[in-house]
Amino acid sequence: MDLASAKMIGAGFAVIALAGVGVGIGTIFGSLVSSVARNPAARDRVFGLAILGFALTEAVALYALVIAFIILFV
Amino acid sequence: MAAEGSSSIDALGQFQLHPALGAIGRSVNFTQSNLMMVVACALVLGLLWIGMRPRAMVPGRLQAAAELGYETIMSMCVEQIGPEGRKFFPMVFTLFFFILFGNLLGVFPYFFTFTSHIMVTLGLSLLVFVLVTVVAIREHGWHFFSYFLPQGIPVALAPLLVVIEVISYLSRIISLSVRLFANMMAGHVMLEVFGAFIVMLGGLGLLGYIPAALSLGLNTILIGFELLVAVLQAYVFAVLTCIYLHDAVHLH
Numbered sequence: 001m002d003l004a005s006a007k008m009i010g011a012g013f014a015v016i017a018l019a020g021v022g023v024g025i026g027t028i029f030g031s032l033v034s035s036v037a038r039n040p041a042a043r044d045r046v047f048g049l050a051i052l053g054f055a056l057t058e059a060v061a062l063y064a065l066v067i068a069f070i071i072l073f074v
Numbered sequence: 075m076a077a078e079g080s081s082s083i084d085a086l087g088q089f090q091l092h093p094a095l096g097a098i099g100r101s102v103n104f105t106q107s108n109l110m111m112v113v114a115c116a117l118v119l120g121l122l123w124i125g126m127r128p129r130a131m132v133p134g135r136l137q138a139a140a141e142l143g144y145e146t147i148m149s150m151c152v153e154q155i156g157p158e159g160r161k162f163f164p165m166v167f168t169l170f171f172f173i174l175f176g177n178l179l180g181v182f183p184y185f186f187t188f189t190s191h192i193m194v195t196l197g198l199s200l201l202v203f204v205l206v207t208v209v210a211i212r213e214h215g216w217h218f219f220s221y222f223l224p225q226g227i228p229v230a231l232a233p234l235l236v237v238i239e240v241i242s243y244l245s246r247i248i249s250l251s252v253r254l255f256a257n258m259m260a261g262h263v264m265l266e267v268f269g270a271f272i273v274m275l276g277g278l279g280l281l282g283y284i285p286a287a288l289s290l291g292l293n294t295i296l297i298g299f300e301l302l303v304a305v306l307q308a309y310v311f312a313v314l315t316c317i318y319l320h321d322a323v324h325l326h
Contacts, residue, residue: 051306051309052310052313054306055253055306055307055309055310056253056310058257059249059252059253059256059257062252062253062256062257062260063252063256065256065260066252066256066259066260069085069086069259069260069263073085073086074086
């Protein structure tokens with residue numbers, strides 16, 4: 001196996017982390033839907049929190065993506 | 075730029091720095107990134123200055139935008155930090171608008187996203203980190219170091235927990251900067267990759283036109299997503315700054 005193909009495989013492995021992020025984002029928005037369904041009046045407050053949680057979770061995906069990019073391009 | 079006709083995509087080439095403004099820029103190392111920072115500052119100042127000049131009771135469009143920004147950040151400061159938050163409002167406002175305009179400028183063609191460089195975001199997050207630490211030490215003196223020892227834990231666990239708390243405190247610098255940088259960089263790399271797909275597939279002839287059109291559509295959607303991410307990341311940076319300042323002012 002030469003270096004170039006090993007790099008490609010490594011980058012593929014690096015983005016396995018996205019599975020966890022998918023679970024996380026799904027959990028966040030699932031909880032958002034159920035909490036808004038229980039108490040629609042709390043929508044504005046809860047939505048801000050959900051967006052914050054989404055951004056923090058998505059950042060984890062991007063850490064993995066950056067590592068994949070570093071493996072591929074640097 | 076995508077290499078036309080070749081099979082490799084140079085996705086990171088777009089982040090290369092070049093001297094701007096001709097010979098003067100070359101002699102003082104004034105790059106297009108610095109130029110964009112100046113443009114962003116000028117736009118923010120222009121929005122606030124021109125927007126607030128009429129001082130109308132019923133605001134026009136620009137005045138409404140300026141007031142909306144002011145009120146959003148002010149309520150964020152007061153909600154997250156508490157009544158002391160008004161003190162920190164100018165800094166959070168400046169950070170938010172600098173990052174917001176930096177992110178948004180990058181969506182326009184031929185413009186450069188200065189927040190896509192880790193050096194820029196690291197500078198911003200170091201600024202926040204140093205400010206938070208200085209505020210905490212000024213407010214609480216030596217008592218600040220009790221922040222690293224959570225209350226009500228067994229003494230045997232203390233050495234371990236202090237180390238963990240110190241590491242998590244220090245890793246704020248990295249998480250704050252890498253979050254913004256990675257979001258902006260990943261978005262632009264994605265645009266570049268799909269843009270290169272259009273060129274490559276279009277070169278294949280009739281067979282390639284349909285997937286090329288699909289990636290063109292995807293790129294359009296991605297631009298919209300980039301707009302969302304640009305605003306969201308500026309907001310998240312400001313909110314996290316407020317949360318860290320809350321910790322500094324109140325210690326837990």
